[in-house]
Amino acid sequence: MSKEFSTFKKVIRLPHKYGAGPTFTRFYEGLKQGKIYGTKCPECGDVLVPSRSMCPKCHVNLSEWVEVSQEGVIVSWAQTDKDFFGKPGQGTYTVALIRLDATGCDFLHLLGGNLSKVKTGSRVKAVWNEEKKGHMLDIKYFEPK
């Protein structure tokens, strides 16, 4: 059906930059070296990944840095096969909340590799990109073990 009235089409562009701050900067620098860092809460002992400057549970500043395991279990996952406006990637991809071993929170990242038998509770392992830029996607994805 043709439109009854004319329309005017335009795209608004909002380029922007944001400061990652000292805590995330240190986390990203860890990724650059192929390491995943968390911060440990002195009160509850939880290790938070990605690193946080404060513990959202205890409301205390965190300053203890620990390298965490590159393996963990899938807590939850979802596969996206439809395109929609603002989708942060292309094609079909699978996102998952991953509880890395000995950490106190779930880490959001992609799943890759052979996902035919993937399920909640599956063990996964980080797969790194060759070239590291100090970016969240220096970890290519987590693949089932």
Place this chain on the structure above:
Amino acid sequence: MEKKENYVIMDEVTIPYELAYGRTWTQFFDGFREEKILGSKCPKCGRVLVPMRSFCPRCFEEISQAVEVSQEGIIISWALTEYEYFGMPTKPPFIGALIKLDGSDTNFLHLIGGIDLSNPEQVRKTVKNGMRVKAVWNPEKKGHIMDIKYFEPVK
């Protein structure tokens, strides 16, 4: 101690949108396709409004009568823009002007062109309030405000 810079992450948000012109502006911009500038004539005060309006903002009367107005008029006010900033629809330098077209009673916002804009002092000597200007059309019509390329001084 050496100061360490924190990471700065570059990103971009895009917001595509589509604006419906509605009945009145559809008629107005359809007029552009035939190189016609249409105004809305208020049945109460008789004023002709350009661009077209669906009602008279002074009498609050609904307007259904469209009249073609002249392609010539006078400059009421103008400003030369040289400074370029992000998101500009038109590249500087350009002159934005309020133009009162003959047979209309409102000021129509558009560009003044067809003259050298490189020297602001020269522009000040050329462009004057009250000066007569005439619409110059783009050969290709899209039913868009820029179907009129600009208004140029009448020789």
